Amino acid sequence: MSNKVFETLEKWGVKNYKVIDKQAIKEITLGASILATGGGGDPEIGLLWAYKVLDEGKTIVMVDPMDIPDDILVASPACLGAPVVLTEKPPSADVLNNAIRKLEQYWGKKLQATIPIECGGVNSTVAYAAAGEFEVPVIDVDGMNRAFPELQMTSWVTNGVNASPTVSCDDRGNVTVIDTGDDNKMAENIARRVAMAYGGISWIATYPMTGKQVKEASILNSQSIAWELGKAVYRAREKHLDPVEEMLKSLKATRNVTGVRVFKGKIVDISREFGGEATKGFSLGRIKMEGLDDYKGSVAEIDFQNEWLVLRIDGRIRCLPPDLIAIVDSETGEPIRTDIMKYGYRGSIILIPAHERMRTPKGIELFGPRYFGYDIDYVPVEELNKEVWQDGV
Template sequence: MGVYDILKEWGVKNYRVIDRQAIKEITLGASILATGGGGDPDIGLLWAYKVLDEGKEIVMVDPMDVPDDILAASPACLGSALCLTEKPPSSKVLTIAIDALQKYMGKNLKATIPLECGGVNSILAYAAAGEYGVPVVDVDGMNRAFPELQMTSWVTHGVHASPTVSVDDRENITVIDTLDNDHVAEMIARKVAMAYGGISWVATYPMSGKELKETSILNSQSIAWEVGKAVFAAREKHADLIEEMLKALRQVRNVEGYKIFKGKIIDIGREFGSESTKGFTLGKIIMEGINEYKGSIAELNFQNEWLIVKVDGVVKCLPPDLIAVLDSETGEPIRTDIMKYGYRGTIVVLPAHERMRTPKGIETFGPRYFGYDLDYVPVEELNQR
């Protein structure tokens, strides 16, 4: 059974065929929304290109068209973004993980769902969908990227990460099943990734179509797609890349984003994916203002992704709200794993999706979880004062 047989069985006539241009646009948009993380987007992009070049089709469906009783799951990578760049995967890792999950569940996947918005983890779901002849669903678990497995709208709305299957490129397989204890699942998955050499490939968050619709960030891939389209269009007409991106977000999400700083990196403190950092890339950067921000200083802390930003000592954004540092000339995100002294960029902050802003969400991935002695304040309030 192929993807169109599945759509016929579901009675779905409205779907979107994802071609090379669409993948390129979605990858850029997802990378921007990935808050400095998400890994090297070229890995996800080339993976999806390979699937398309083999004549396989990638089709995206609206979540509301997914039957309640089907099984869906997320193929993804977990670990240090730097290790991912240094250890590019074989083409078999996701197949091994998905096959092992299907065997453990005793049921075949009928759809894939991106784990997060990220240059790798969004697009892996598209590539896997093409490989298995199933649709990819227009959802994810964050509409941004976060460093830990349990930091999703799925967990905060009652769906669990177990079972998770973790593999490496030597075809080692680990099945992690901690029932409803998602924090323990994260800790085990992290240790497994470290044992594998810093990066692992997972099939995770198996859920029903009903659970998918009730707990996901709905239409998150369309949001990323519109962001990517806007930046590519702005490049072609030499328009203001940042303003065009923010305009696209107003149209597709009806939210206001804020450009809060423009500057260059003058200091970096960073630790890469070691045992002492539990496989995360941790640190802080200092940016010196340029142009209209000359004389101001921005500080950004990160754990794989940007977490908190201050301008002249004043907090401008806290998790789960989004921070993006974008190249002012290209709109490309400056990721935490590639930034260097002297890089110039514009800092943009955005509201998290409402399904990420619940009390359970703030407890699970708000500022206090990351060790900051700060209560969560929405980015709109921080930047309208």
């Protein structure tokens, strides 16, 4: 077992850290997949990648962002493209490693830690796997505390940190360097077209920044939030508790936010924009759910673009981006993703307020409802659901 990562922590004067074992990565992956709002890609791919790294005797260590030096250099390894394609076309570990090495080469600097770009099924976990591969720590942050479809939709951009340079690779050895300065929408446009040229999916190393920028612009301790959420679901399964209730209790304990269950039903209709993966680089469409139990007679409709975006129940808007919509299996707490959902799937719809760093005026401009083409002003999810929010039911 290498001690390089521990040597680094000693040099930084970091005494508090968490060694991530297989159980921990499994819990973090589940929690992140729930926060991923239906997107973030197949969690199994990132999970197996992290397991492989641990099986090779490498160490994965997570550190608190406030403990890292201001002058270290970090970046985010991630997957970009349509989740449906990822499920059909999983990569080898070499692709992401190549992206990081090419970013180091272009940057002229060595990566000293990784940061997950989001709480996503695959995009949280690959940052842990890459940290283990490169023998650097992973920092307890991300850029969203959820998943979003586009590269620039982060708290980093809203706080003046840019996605450039971004290196994009595929499994055939193709490499594209994207450097658009502070034009982050252009970086997204190019990265999306590159992913489409690669066949719908790409592996990127992006958002190079300093330790100081990590602290000022990230969603702090977001990985711990995901970890506790995953633990809560596994605990519910073991003790035969209601996984939804345990999730909501966990969010209250870790983030001090109230989340609510607003619907329980089954999917009765799926409208997909077929070809969206190839023409736009996204999975797009809408689902319709019919209510069950206490919600019998009601109908829920959710629009999606990789992630669940807008929820209407009986025609009334109940959630808008950047607030979170999660559909989970009512019995197991397993998230229902946009890339695997099918007719007849049953689940509970949970709504969670976005992190305060995502709700700034700049954030609403970059990833609020109007950005996605809705002629609607953003209204916080708590206000849209006043009648149930106080009770947290």
